[in-house]
Amino acid sequence: MPIVSEEHKNQRKKQILDSALACFSQKGYDVATIDDIVKHSGISKGSIYNYFKSKEEIYIDLLEVSTKNIYDELTVQINKLHTAIDQMKFLFDYLIDQDPSTELQKDYSLVKFEFQLSSSRNEELKEVLENSLKDTKMKIIEGILSKGVISGEFRKELNIEVYAEMFWSFVDGATLQNLLFPNYPYHELLKEQKSIFLKKVIKP
Amino acid sequence: MPIVSEEHKNQRKKQILDSALACFSQKGYDVATIDDIVKHSGISKGSIYNYFKSKEEIYIDLLEVSTKNIYDELTVQINKLHTAIDQMKFLFDYLIDQDPSTELQKDYSLVKFEFQLSSSRNEELKEVLENSLKDTKMKIIEGILSKGVISGEFRKELNIEVYAEMFWSFVDGATLQNLLFPNYPYHELLKEQKSIFLKKVIKP
Amino acid sequence: MPIVSEEHKNQRKKQILDSALACFSQKGYDVATIDDIVKHSGISKGSIYNYFKSKEEIYIDLLEVSTKNIYDELTVQINKLHTAIDQMKFLFDYLIDQDPSTELQKDYSLVKFEFQLSSSRNEELKEVLENSLKDTKMKIIEGILSKGVISGEFRKELNIEVYAEMFWSFVDGATLQNLLFPNYPYHELLKEQKSIFLKKVIKP
Amino acid sequence: MPIVSEEHKNQRKKQILDSALACFSQKGYDVATIDDIVKHSGISKGSIYNYFKSKEEIYIDLLEVSTKNIYDELTVQINKLHTAIDQMKFLFDYLIDQDPSTELQKDYSLVKFEFQLSSSRNEELKEVLENSLKDTKMKIIEGILSKGVISGEFRKELNIEVYAEMFWSFVDGATLQNLLFPNYPYHELLKEQKSIFLKKVIKP
DNA sequence: TATGAATGAGAATTCATTCAT
DNA sequence: AATGAATGAATTCTCATTCAT
Incomplete structure (x- = not known):
């Protein structure tokens, strides 16, 4: 018989994760402190430790939840489309429109990149990345590519895994450059890449 | 021991930077400690601070020196070739051969990526990145592309800056993925990309 | 323990300042360490830094609080007296009675002298000294002198500022000598000075 | 058979002590570093340790030498005068003329006060102070006072020790205030004190 | 003698985590 | 559940002193 509703608890957790995203994005995971999250969220230190058992757990939860939110939504949209070509175009356009991404998008991207980097030194993080993040992303593009191959829209001999990677x-490379360099021609690059990629993939 | 040759001092500095590279690569800049470098290099803490005035200075020097070493060598090799197409092919082949890259290469790449990330939060690092690292890389590719345009090997209307980026x-995207995921098809991707890129760039 | 009364927090701060006084007095500000204060107070290092943000802040707070306590009390006592002559005599007697002063008095005096010295090399300390410490002391004596001039007890042409200084x-000179030399005739000197000073100041 | 002449060695020692005076005055004994002295003197660290076995020894030597220099000279001048009254007046005038003292005078005074303070916590320093510094100073004034008492210039019942102190x-009090507060009326105070002191001391 | 590189104990400060209230 | 004071291990950096050259 919980004193506080499940609803309220989720709300609280979300609040903490939102603040963690802001703080980790601004300062980086190692440099950001629990006190930063306390200040940003207005939630006390003790409370934060009621919801998460460590700073690292916040980090992991943050990545899992954010990624799930973003790609679930994207998957739904893609599945509404009926041809692989349309899906592929939609995916490109969706990514192209991300720039000039919202602050939230930017925060997420920064934190995600740092997470990827950290994961190369930390087995636990690596597992999360492999099982949760990478998998989700790859499924989307692999789904589209194999659908296209099966439907005959794309070239039969297409190496799906290579093209997906x-x-x-x-x-990801472009997103990273875009984060780091203010004048990075993200739009042009993605548009160019869209046309190149489609030409390579679509059956002539 | 004092009144020691400049040679010896450079040797010592290099030793410290080598250890720093190993430590920063293994644990990340924030997590790696000066004591880690002490342990790895066998050089005392006091001595390290005789050569560098802070951990951050080690970081910056490390990146500047490594980058300079790598790209200076590369530039020399490229300049030996006479056509832009040969240079472009050489650059691709050089990068393709980097995988499965030495441990040193891997360490450098990891540290460089983390540096890029950190630089988005730290003005001093950003300046180093812009002025030193980014610039060096861009000059190489822009040099080849403009040489090709001038010589008529490449398409006149080529937007050099966009293609360079x-x-x-x-x-960089591929290098990052390659670092993070053991089965990443780095070779195939770069070869594919080489053929795509050349086709786009070379005058038909 | 959190959500603790303001009372308790003030008590804690006082405890730290008391220990700081003892340590700074015994070893001097530069030589005394935070660990000395930890050992003396029984309060953990982390806690000390919850209450003060640096060793220097402890130093400044210590001086401000101590000075305020001492001179506030003294001012109250002086204001109970109705003639400037009585006030002047009281002030002398008060200072004469300070010797052989309590350990606390001695500690305070030592730390205060060191603070004065340090302040000649440090703008922040100098400001504290000028605005807080010096001012408080000068107000007391200037108050008495001008009261005496106005009431006609003291010589009209008395240069108040010079006599106050x-x-x-x-x-202060006598206090310092007294601190430094065990057989210093503090009593006799101040009594002598009392009679000289009064004779010079009181209207003949 | 020394390789370097005694002359040269003394010259070198003096150079180090001069720099030490400047550094200790500017930053205080604890804060000033041997490297500061190296930089100021142009003499290498190793050399400094050839002439003095520790930082503390420099400190002690500095005080002893400086004090000796100052008061030896003063004693010579005083002994040229034939009456105690003239000597007393000369001493006052000498001290009055010290302000606005030279930078060197100021440096010496600052370092001397710090030394006095430190000596209250350090037996070795205390001994130096008692035996060397204090003694020298007291001898001068006690010499004059007893000469005056004997010659009948001064009051028979004069308590020499008390008046000397x-x-x-x-x-010393005035000198300290003068160092610490830029507008301190050092001249006026000493002149005033000169007249008071003489009146009290001279046989009416 | 002169040099200055090497050393390492020790300093101030930070911060994830705990836990009494 | 919520709070925030308390903790102390861990971190970066300093500096008097030593000693090989």
Whole structure:
């Protein structure tokens, strides 16, 4: 018989994660302190430790929840479309429109990149990344590509895995550059890449 | 021991930077401690602070020196070639051969990516990145592209800046993915990208 | 323990300042360490830094609080007396009675002298000294002198500022010598000075 | 058979002590570093440790040498005068003329006060102070006073020790205030004190 | 003698986590 | 559940002193 509703608890957790996102984005995970989150969220230190058992748990939860939110929504939109080509175009356009991304998008991207980097040194984080984040992203593009191959829209001999990796490595690379350099031609690059990628993939 | 040769001092500095690279790569800049560098290098803490005035200075020097070493060498090799197409191919092949890159290469890449991330939160680092690291990389590719445009090898209407950014965003993106995911098809991706890029760039 | 009364927090602060006084007095500000204060007070290092943000802040607070306590009390006592001559005599007697002063008095005096010295090299300390410490002391003596001039007890042509400075320079000088040399004839000197000073000041 | 002449060694020592005086005055003994002295003197660290076995020894030597220099010279001048009254007047005038003292005078005074303070916490320093510094100063004034009593210039019943202490406690107090407060009326105070002191001391 | 690189104990300060209220 | 005071291990950096050259 909980004193506080599940609803309220989720609300509280979300509040903490939102603040954590802001703080980790601004200062980086290692430099940001629990006190930063306290100040940003207005929630006491003790309370934060009621909801999460460590700073690292906040980090992991943050990434899992954010990623899920973003890609679930995207998947729904993509599945509304009927051809692989349309889906592919939609995915590109969706990513192109992200710039000039919202502050939230930017925060998320920064934190995600740092997480990826940290994960290369920390087994627990790596597992989260592999199982949760990477998987979600790859499923989307692999889904579209195999759908296209099956439907005959895309080239039969297409190496799906390579093209899927190629897709995200370019997008992630561009997103990173875009975060780091103010005049980065994100739009142009993605548009260019869209046309190149489609030409390579679509059956001539 | 004093009144020691400049040679010896440079050797000592290099030793410290080498250890710093290993430590920063293994744990990340924030988590790695000066004591880690002490342990790894066998040089005392006091001595390290005789050569560098802060942990941050080690970080910056490390990036500047490493980058200079890598790209100076690369530039020399490229300049030996006479056509832009050969230079472009050489650059791709050079990058393709980097994988499965030495441990040192990997360490450098990891640290460089973390540096890029940190630089988005720290003006001093950002300046180093802009003035030193980014600049060096961009000059190489822009040099090749403009040489090709002038010589007539490449398309006249080529937007050099966009293609230069595109080139590195892809390479950096792939390098990052390669670092993070063991089965990343780095070779295939770069080869594919080489053929795509050349086709786009070379006058038909 | 949190959500603790303001009372308790003030008590804690006082405890830290008391220990700081003891430590700074015993070893000097620069030589005394935070660990000394930890050991003396039984309060953990982290806690001390919850109450004061630096060693220097402890120093400044210590001086301000101590001075305020001492001179506020003294001012109250002086204001109970109705003639400037009585006030002047009381002030001398009060200072004469300070010797052989309590340990606390001695500690305070030592720390105060060191603070004065440090303040000649540190703008922040100098400001505290000028605005808080010096001012408080000068107000007391200037108050008495001008009261005496107005009431006709003291010589009309008395240069109040000069005599005020003279008063404290002598007292502070004697206090310092007294601290430093065990057989210093503090009593006799102040009694002598009392009679000289009064004779010079009182209208013949 | 020394390689370097005694002359040269003394010259070197003096150079170090001069720099030490400047550094200790500017930053205080604890804060000033051997490297500060190295920088100021142009003499290497190793060399400094050839001439003095520790930072503290520099401190002690500095005080002893400076004090000796100052008071030896003063004693010579005083002994040229034939009456105690003239000597007393000369001493006052000498001290009055010290303000606006030279930078060197100021440095010496600051360092001397700090030394006095430190000596209250350090037996070795205390001994130096008692045996060397205090003694020298007291001898001068006690010499004059007893000469005056014997010659009949001064009051027979004069308590020489008390008046000697009183003299220096006032002078040192004023010197300290003068160092610390830019507008301190050092001249006026000493002139005033000169007339008071002489009146009290000279046989009516 | 002169040099200045090397050393490491020790300083101030921070911060994730705990826990009494 | 919520609070925020308390803790102390861990961090960066300093500096008197030593000693090989």
